[in-house]
Amino acid sequence: MTAPATLAHDAFTEALASAAARAEAALDALLPPAGEDGAGRLAAAMRHATLGGGKRLRAFLAIESAALFGVAAAQADRAAAAVELLHAYSLVHDDLPCMDDDDLRRGKPTVHVAWDEATAVLAGDALQTLAFETLAAPQTSDDPAMRAQLCLALAQASGLSGMVGGQALDLAAETAPEPLGAEAIAALQHLKTGALIAFAAEAGAILGGAPDEARTRLKGFGRDLGAAFQIRDDLLDVEGDAVSAGKRVGKDAAAGKATFVTTLGLDGARARAAAHAASARAALAPWGDRAAALAAAADYAIARRA
Template sequence: MDESRPTPATPPAVLADHAERMEKLLDRLLSPQTLCDEIARPERLRAAMAHGLLGGGKRLRPFLVEQSAALFHANTDAVLRVGAALECVHCYSLIHDDLPAMDDDDLRRGRPTVHRAFDEATAILAGDALLTLAFDIVSSDETDLPPTRKLALVAGLSRAAGIGGMVGGQMRDLEAEKTDRPLAIRDIEMLQSMKTGALLRYACEAGAIAAGASGDERARLRRFGEIVGLSFQLADDLLDLTSDTATTGKATGKDAAANKATLPSLHGIDWTTARLRDLVVEATDLLDPFGSKADILVQTARYIAFRDR
């Protein structure tokens, strides 16, 4: 990357601006008012969905959708809605992951998890409803994109979130906790590329899809998303080793307590830090053809790799 390029606004500041706009849209999408063909919106369910969706989070995945689409000057309102759909999927997964049958967490974003604030059955239904809402948002007439792009976005989100992506990764994670044999490094990498990486990869490609980018441009952003996904998980696992609950807003040290193998626990902090640096370089090189338009994405890759929460 050309080091003479101007330095953009720091990612936390840009993320905060985007998060505020995303919060307002998500709040509108969870309005008590029913939509066409809906019968009623039970208030307790809506409140549980709001607890899991609103009031916190970096909104990183929709931010990546927006910034990837910005490379091609896409329809910003439509792109924001695509990002909102992706955030609904992400937050549904957090609600379900926190359940006693899975990760059994009491704290998320510094607040009680949904099943603690409400109850387990309501938390399950809130997650189900958020997942369904995501596809409603993308397919809605209000998401002003050509039908072929909407179809590609729905297909991509389905596969990133489903058996071959995030949900499949969670299944592998649960299986790994029940085996006495430590996972091989390649198995850890595959698990993480599914559970965490699939939605981040989709976020970067979704912006290109929404913008009608070329196949080569989509592939470049897809690979960028894969790198971001790996960086995110490495940084997350590193924080689990080195940070505390007050900083991250969620429980730390759980991987070690569960004897769960991660790449940082196997290779150490120095290896992980060096690997994160290499990934940032690769991500930067991938975006070089986009010139200065990609500066915020480059800065975001660095932020993801070396964040403190």
């Protein structure tokens, strides 16, 4: 088996935009309406954090993987929205002064800047719970066992054994006596970034009742894609600009953080990202050109400018 052909750049851009529009519509319907009272103010912060920005790559992965197994669009869109809600929660909390202390996200003030720290904490909490509420609802699947599998997989990807654990390692590394080596960086980045991307790629297979081998392949695809994506983030932190990125750049160097750029150099980091992208494409071989859009995501991950 060989990796599928990838979509042309314009076709991939169109597919990504289509998935983003579908996810945006689903999110708009799921999020509570903004208002002037306490609950409405919190809802406004949730909507600010979630709507109108971001690449929606995780939503794209959920939608495209679901398409491989004939999952209904409405169900795929709910899975896509759930992973975006979880991702938005993580960004709100990561931006807090006690974490990464960022004041710009997706070209907008971060939630704790636009509102306050307490509202940011609560908005993140509410987005996280809404993600699981979305997956657990009957509209996502008629099969309760399938809904439970989705919730379990997302919990594993986002908790101590996934994204939150990765953030804890990242914070600990800031005060470690020695900078992290390449394999420790890889483990940290897999947890902090890769685990949620891997869930997004696997979610469609779960919804489609796919066999374990297919789930494992798509999860592996997502893991390699996440690694390539994060290394590209490290490169953009050195080479990018805040206007294109929609967030501050140069943070890693200012914090003295060990990344693949500091460990391997620019060329070494690019080579490692390219190797992960190739592995991601190879994992899609059983689906041939039906997975062309997913394969193109691997190219996008290492070539993007933001």
